[in-house]
Amino acid sequence: MQFSRMITAVDAHACGEPGRVITGGVADVPGVSMFEKMTWLASHQDGLRKLMLREPRGYPVANCNLILPPTRPEAQAGYVIMEQVEYPPMSGTNTICVATVLLETGMVPAEEPVTRLVLESPAGLIEVTAEVSAGRVTKVTFRNVPAFAAHLDAPIEVKGLGTVKVDVAWGGMFYVIADAEPLGLRLDPAEARDIVRAGEMIKAAAREQLPVAHPENPSIRDVTIAELTGPPSRPGVSGRNAVVVSTGALDWNRPESWTGALDRSPCGTGTCARMAALHAKGKLALGEDFVHEGILGTTFTGRLVEETRVGSYRAVVPTLSGRAWITGFAQYVLEPDDPFPEGFTVGDIWGRTADQP
Numbered sequence: 001m002q003f004s005r006m007i008t009a010v011d012a013h014a015c016g017e018p019g020r021v022i023t024g025g026v027a028d029v030p031g032v033s034m035f036e037k038m039t040w041l042a043s044h045q046d047g048l049r050k051l052m053l054r055e056p057r058g059y060p061v062a063n064c065n066l067i068l069p070p071t072r073p074e075a076q077a078g079y080v081i082m083e084q085v086e087y088p089p090m091s092g093t094n095t096i097c098v099a100t101v102l103l104e105t106g107m108v109p110a111e112e113p114v115t116r117l118v119l120e121s122p123a124g125l126i127e128v129t130a131e132v133s134a135g136r137v138t139k140v141t142f143r144n145v146p147a148f149a150a151h152l153d154a155p156i157e158v159k160g161l162g163t164v165k166v167d168v169a170w171g172g173m174f175y176v177i178a179d180a181e182p183l184g185l186r187l188d189p190a191e192a193r194d195i196v197r198a199g200e201m202i203k204a205a206a207r208e209q210l211p212v213a214h215p216e217n218p219s220i221r222d223v224t225i226a227e228l229t230g231p232p233s234r235p236g237v238s239g240r241n242a243v244v245v246s247t248g249a250l251d252w253n254r255p256e257s258w259t260g261a262l263d264r265s266p267c268g269t270g271t272c273a274r275m276a277a278l279h280a281k282g283k284l285a286l287g288e289d290f291v292h293e294g295i296l297g298t299t300f301t302g303r304l305v306e307e308t309r310v311g312s313y314r315a316v317v318p319t320l321s322g323r324a325w326i327t328g329f330a331q332y333v334l335e336p337d338d339p340f341p342e343g344f345t346v347g348d349i350w351g352r353t354a355d356q357p
Contacts, residue, residue, distance in 0.1 A: 004341075005334040007052070009064075010105060012097040014324040015298035016264035019097030020052060020064045021079075023107065025331075033071050035217070038080045038087050038122040041066070047342045049082040054343025057332055060084060060247040060350060061261045065094050067107070075120040076108050084247045086224055089123035089217075090145060090172025092268010092300070092320050099128045100137045100324040110135070121145075123172055141321040144269070146308050147171045147276035148315035150212045158205040161198065168210050170310075171273030171318070173225050176206035180228040180242070187230045187242045189295055196260045199226035199244025215311025227270045232293055240293040241274065243267040248351035259351025265322070266294035271302045272318040279304055279316050286316070 008024035026048065031037035041048065051057065052064045063083050070078040079098050081091045088094075098119065103110040108117055115130045123145045131139040151168040158164045167177040180187055183198050203226040213221035226244040233240055243263035263270070271292040278284035290302040300322040308315050334341060 002336060003333045004336045005051070007332045009052075009330055009332060010101045010326060011328040011330065012101055012324045012326045014093035014096040014265055014268075014322055015294060015300065016296045017093040017267075018062050018264070018327075019094045019324065020058075020062065021098055021101040022052070022064065022066045023101070023105070026066055028069055031071070033122075034068070034078045034080065034120045035089065035122040037068060037071075037078070038089075041080055041082075042087050049087075050342040051334065052332065052343075053082065053084055054345055056340070057343060060259075061245070061264060063091070063094055065098050067098070067102070070120040072118075072120050072125060074125060075118045077102055077117075078120040080122060083245065087122070088173050088224075088269070089220055090121050090126075090269055092142070092144070092172070092271065092322070093263070093265045093324075095119065095121065095126060095128070095142055095268065096140045096322050097324045099130055099140045099142070101326065103130055103132065103137050104135065104326060110137070137324070139321060139323055141319055143305070144272050144318045144320060145172055146310050146315040147272045147318050148310050148313040149277045149280040150174070150313065151210050152277065152280055154210055156202070156205045156209045158201050160201060164202055164205070166202065166206060166210070167277040168206060168212055168223060169273035169277045170212075170214065171271070171276060172269035173273075174212055174214075174221075174223045175225050175227045175243075175270055175273040176203055176210070176223045177227045177229060177274055177277055178202055180230045183228070185228065187228065187240050187295060192242075192262050192295070195228055195242050196244050196262060199228055199242075200246065200260050202226050203244070203246075215313065225270070227267070227274065229274065232291075233297070234293075236291060237293045237299060238289070238291045239274070241266060241270060242295050243270045248345075262295050264294065264296055265298060266292040266300040268300060268320050268322065271300050271320060275302050275304055275318055276316050280314065
């Protein structure tokens with residue numbers, strides 16, 4: 001048999017959100033930082049992302065992570081996060097999956113009962129504490145990059161929804177955060193299609209009306225993800241959310257054509273962004289656990305551990321705890337005559353994409 005590519009990967013999920021981890025078959029890429037490596041992949045080797053996330057090897061809510069040698073001596077490993085329409089600088093669920101795979105496969109030695117390691121993400125160094133028992137990672141807690149609120153209770157005009165009050169906050173990605181109840185939505189899986197459409201429309205309006213850029217890296221800019229929030233469904237939970245991730249190519253002039261999917265988890269960076277906004281409003285104190293519930297009822301636990309500044313913004317340093325489970329080991333291959341060397345999308349589940357007229 002002859003293959004033009006063979007990629008070794010471990011499939012996992014963090015509280016329901018899939019996070020494939022590429023462990024072999026891809027050489028190191030140019031760049032003096034993980035952010036530069038991410039930028040190089042996006043510009044020169046984006047076919048890898050498409051191959052692993054589109055059909056027939058992927059599906060709309062799939063995520064992928066590429067393990068690379070770190071560029072910082074403090075880190076044991078680096079990773080680049082790949083999603084359907086972007087390369088996020090940071091992702092909580094993907095970080096939890098990466099840490100779990102590195103430790104459970106022995107790529108990084110695990111110590112019981114606690115292993116501490118440092119990972120290099122495109123957003124910066126991420127300190128990780130993993131609880132390990134009988135060779136299994138039972139809990140991952142990471143110290144995220146500083147989070148901050150850029151806009152609070154800002155009214156925006158949303159096509160089809162009218163005036164919507166939103167927050168815009170950074171938690172490793174820029175989120176627009178809106179309350180679901182005034183939109184007539186319950187954060188229930190049965191309403192997933194309506195939640196996705198509302199989230200995509202709110203995101204389009206926020207990008208146009210509330211521009212934002214990261215003060216320490218202005219090439220990271222604008223809202224790319226939407227988060228609808230609501231009250232908890234049961235005691236012991238602080239809040240509930242549904243995060244809308246785009247799955248089709250984003251034509252900013254035609255937001256009505258966008259498609260998306262719900263993050264299956266409570267969303268790590270979304271939880272950090274929401275905590276930053278709540279703290280800025282005086283509704284969440286330092287050291288207070290924030291148990292965040294996702295659309296499936298699974299939870300992450302966040303905590304704000306200190307205040308800091310990011311440029312002109314008052315910021316907070318969040319930690320986030322969750323768990324991942326390995327679901328499979330695979331070697332993904334590409335034969336030389338495969339008619340879809342970068343996979344494909346079809347409008348029945350993907351919506352309008354760059355592949356389609």
